Amino acid sequence: MGPSGLLVALALHLAVCSRPHRDYCVLGAGPAGLQMAAFLHRAGRDYEVFERESAPGSFFTRYPRHRKLISINKRHTGKANAEFNLRHDWNSLLSDDPHLLFRHYSQAYFPDASDMVRYLGDFARRLGLHVLYNTNITHVTLDKDPQAWNGHYFILTDQKGQVYQCSVLLVATGLAVPKLVDFPGSEYVEGYESVSVDPEDFVGQNVLILGHGNSAFETAENILGVTNFVHMLSRSRVRLSWATHYVGDVRAINNGLLDTYQLKSLDGLLESDLEYLALVKDSKGKFHVTLKFLLENNSSQSADSIPLPEDDNDNFAMRVAYDRVIRCLGWTFDFSIFDQSLRLSSGTEFSKKYPLIKASYESKGSRGLFILGTASHSVDYRKSAGGFIHGFRYTVRAVHRLLEHRHHGIPWPSTEYPITQLTSSIIRRVNEASGLYQMFSVLADIILLKEHQLLPHFPSSWNTLAPSMLSG
Ligand SMILES: *[C@@H]1O[C@H](CO)[C@@H](O)[C@H](O)[C@H]1NC(C)=O
Ligand SMILES: *[C@@H]1O[C@H](CO)[C@@H](O)[C@H](O)[C@H]1NC(C)=O
Numbered sequence: 001m002g003p004s005g006l007l008v009a010l011a012l013h014l015a016v017c018s019r020p021h022r023d024y025c026v027l028g029a030g031p032a033g034l035q036m037a038a039f040l041h042r043a044g045r046d047y048e049v050f051e052r053e054s055a056p057g058s059f060f061t062r063y064p065r066h067r068k069l070i071s072i073n074k075r076h077t078g079k080a081n082a083e084f085n086l087r088h089d090w091n092s093l094l095s096d097d098p099h100l101l102f103r104h105y106s107q108a109y110f111p112d113a114s115d116m117v118r119y120l121g122d123f124a125r126r127l128g129l130h131v132l133y134n135t136n137i138t139h140v141t142l143d144k145d146p147q148a149w150n151g152h153y154f155i156l157t158d159q160k161g162q163v164y165q166c167s168v169l170l171v172a173t174g175l176a177v178p179k180l181v182d183f184p185g186s187e188y189v190e191g192y193e194s195v196s197v198d199p200e201d202f203v204g205q206n207v208l209i210l211g212h213g214n215s216a217f218e219t220a221e222n223i224l225g226v227t228n229f230v231h232m233l234s235r236s237r238v239r240l241s242w243a244t245h246y247v248g249d250v251r252a253i254n255n256g257l258l259d260t261y262q263l264k265s266l267d268g269l270l271e272s273d274l275e276y277l278a279l280v281k282d283s284k285g286k287f288h289v290t291l292k293f294l295l296e297n298n299s300s301q302s303a304d305s306i307p308l309p310e311d312d313n314d315n316f317a318m319r320v321a322y323d324r325v326i327r328c329l330g331w332t333f334d335f336s337i338f339d340q341s342l343r344l345s346s347g348t349e350f351s352k353k354y355p356l357i358k359a360s361y362e363s364k365g366s367r368g369l370f371i372l373g374t375a376s377h378s379v380d381y382r383k384s385a386g387g388f389i390h391g392f393r394y395t396v397r398a399v400h401r402l403l404e405h406r407h408h409g410i411p412w413p414s415t416e417y418p419i420t421q422l423t424s425s426i427i428r429r430v431n432e433a434s435g436l437y438q439m440f441s442v443l444a445d446i447i448l449l450k451e452h453q454l455l456p457h458f459p460s461s462w463n464t465l466a467p468s469m470l471s472g
Contacts, residue, residue: 022048023149023407025156025166027140029056029131031389032373032396033172034120035093037129039400042096043408048164049129050156052136057120059174060113065197066222070214070251071389073111075103086434090390091116093123094397100126110253135159140169141339142366149407150368168403172372175331175353181210184295185279188287192219192328199226205323207231208289210274212238216328217254224256231322233270233289246382279325286321333375342366347378354378361399370403372396384442394435394443422447 024040026033029051040047051058064070071090079085086092091102091111100123106115124131136159142152143165154169178193180186192215196202202223209216212234220230238258241249250258278292332353338344343365347356354375356364361376363369376395377387385391404410417425426447429436435443 019155019163019165021153021165021167022046023167024048024170024403025050025154025164025168026170026172027137027156028172028174028373029053029120029124029133030059030172030174030373031057031093031120032174032376032392033170034123034129034131035393035396036170036172036372036400037131038093038095038123038127039397041127041129043400043404047130049131050135050137050158050164051131051133052159054133055117055121056124056131057117059176060116060120062193064113064215064218065192065195066218067113068218068253069111069113069116070253071111073102073106073109075107081432083434084432086390087437090388091119092393093389094393095123095127097126135162138337139339140337140342142341150366152366152368154369167368168407169369170372170399171355171369171375173334174374175333177332177334178327179329179332179353181274181327181329183275183277183279184292185281185287188279188281189325189327192216192326195219195324195326197222199223202227202324204228206286206320208233208287208322208325209328210234210325211328211330212236212250213328213330214248214250214254215330217250217256217258219326219328221254221256231270233272233274235271235273237271244382247385247388248382282321284321286323287325288321289325342369344369350381351378354381360402361395370399372399380439380442384440385438386442391438391442394439397435398443419449 024036024045024047026036026040026047026049029037029049033049033051034056037047037049069091072088073091074088077085077088082098086094089102093100100119102111102115102119105119105122106112108115123129137156138159139157141155143155144152149167154166156164156166156169158164178191180191181189189210192211199222203226206228207223207230209220209230209232212232216232216234220232224230239246239249240255240258241247241251243249276291276293278290278295280288280290280295282288330353333346333355335344335346335355342363344355344363345365346352347354354377355371357371357376357378358364359379361370361372361379363371373392373396374387376392379395380386380391386395401412405412429445433445436445
C-alpha cells in the first residue's frame with residue numbers, strides 16, 4: 001500500500017469512527033416519535049429524532065384530505081382529575097406540561113387537522129426535543145459489534161450521505177404508503193391522496209369509490225350532495241364502529257352515505273373482491289366495471305362492447321358508466337429503507353401492511369429495533385386503540401419503561417401500599433386510569449403481594465405490559 005492508499009485507509013477509518021453516535025434514534029417526528037422523544041428527554045437519555053420534513057406531524061398537513069379529525073376533543077368532563085380526563089382526550093400526548101393538552105388548541109369536538117400540526121409543533125418546541133429536521137433517512141442497516149447493547153449498531157444514512165450510529169432504533173414512521181390496486185384499467189383510478197376535494201368538481205357525476213373505511217366514507221360524504229350517485233365497492237362488509245366498538249371502523253360522523261343508501265336514494269354499497277375487477281374506458285371517456293376473466297377470454301375487445309357480468313335477471317348493479325373511480329384503501333408501512341439484514345418483514349393477511357413485531361413492540365427480526373405508533377397496531381388490530389394517538393401514547397410509554405429497565409437498570413415504576421388500602425387502590429385505578437381504559441386487553445396493572453409483610457407491592461401510574469408477556 002503506497003502513501004495515498006494509507007491516507008485513504010486512514011480517512012475511511014476516521015469516517016467510520018467519527019460517525020455520530022446516539023443511544024436512541026427515533027425515526028419520524030409524528031405523534032409517536034415525539035411521544036417517545038418526550039420520555040427519553042425527561043429521563044435524560046442520549047437521543048435524536050430524524051424527521052424528513054421541516055416540521056413535526058407532516059402527515060397531518062395532508063391528511064385527512066377533508067381536514068376533519070375523527071378523534072374526539074372532549075374539553076369538558078365535569079371532573080378536575082387530569083388522569084381521568086385523558087380517558088376522553090383522544091389527541092393529547094403525555095407530558096408534565098398542562099399547557100400541552102389538545103383542549104387548548106381547538107374548541108371543535110372533531111378538530112381540524114391543522115390544529116394537530118400546530119399542537120405537535122408546540123409539543124416539540126416547548127419540551128425542547130432534539131429533532132433533526134430536513135433529514136431524510138433513506139437507508140438503515142446493521143453493523144455487528146459485540147460491544148453494542150444489542151450485539152449490533154443500527155447504521156442510518158440520510159439523503160446527503162451523512163451516516164449515524166444508534167444502539168436502539170425506534171421506528172415511528174407510521175403508515176404512509178398508499179395501498180394501490182392492480183387490475184386491468186387500474187391506471188384510470190384516482191387516489192385518495194391526490195383526488196380533488198372540491199365538490200364543484202363532482203357536480204352531476206357518477207362516482208365509484210373503492211374502499212369501505214373512514215377515508216372512503218369521508219370522500220363520499222364530501223361529494224354525495226352534488227353527484228348523481230356514489231357507489232362504494234370493497235371486498236368486505238361495512239363495519240360500523242358503533243356496532244363493533246372498534247375506533248378504526250366507520251364512524252357515525254362519516255356515515256352519511258349509509259343514511260341515503262338505507263333510505264333508498266341512488267347511492268349504493270357493493271361487495272366484490274377488487275382483484276377480480278377490470279375497468280374499461282369507453283369512447284366518451286366513461287368507465288365501465290367488469291370482471292377480469294371476461295376480458296381475458298377475448299383479446300379483440302373494443303371499448304364500447306364490453307362484456308359485463310350477468311345473472312339470471314340481468315340486473316348487474318354496476319352496469320352504469322362512471323365518470324370517475326377513486327381509490328380510498330388506506331396505507332401500508334414503508335419497508336423500502338430497511339436493509340435485508342434487519343429482517344424486518346410484514347405479517348400475513350390483515351397484518352400485511354404492518355411490520356412483524358412481538359408483544360413488547362420489538363421487531364421479530366432484530367433485537368433493539370422497536371416499532372411505535374400506528375405501524376405497531378398489528379399487536380391489537382381491531383381489538384384495542386394501539387393504532388391511534390389515544391392508545392399508542394401509552395404503549396410508547398411501556399416501551400420506554402422496558403428500555404429503561406433493560407439498558408439502565410431502572411425498575412418498572414411501582415408504589416407500595418399497606419394491605420388495608422389494597423381495595424381502595426384498585427377501585428381508584430378502575431375509576432381513573434387512562435392507559436388501562438384506552439388500551440384495554442393490552443396493558444394491565446400487576447399487583448404483587450409480599451409474603452409475611454402483608455404489604456402489597458402495587459405498580460404505580462404505570463401500565464405494565466400484559467401479564468402473560470411479563471411472566472413469559
Ligand atoms: C425521502 O427519500 C425518499 C427516498 O428514499 C423519497 O421518496 C422522498 O420523497 C424523500 N422525502 C423528502 C421529504 O425528502
Ligand atoms: C370478442 O369481442 C368482439 C368485439 O368486442 C365481439 O364481437 C365478440 O363476440 C367477442 N367474442 C367473444 C368470444 O366473446
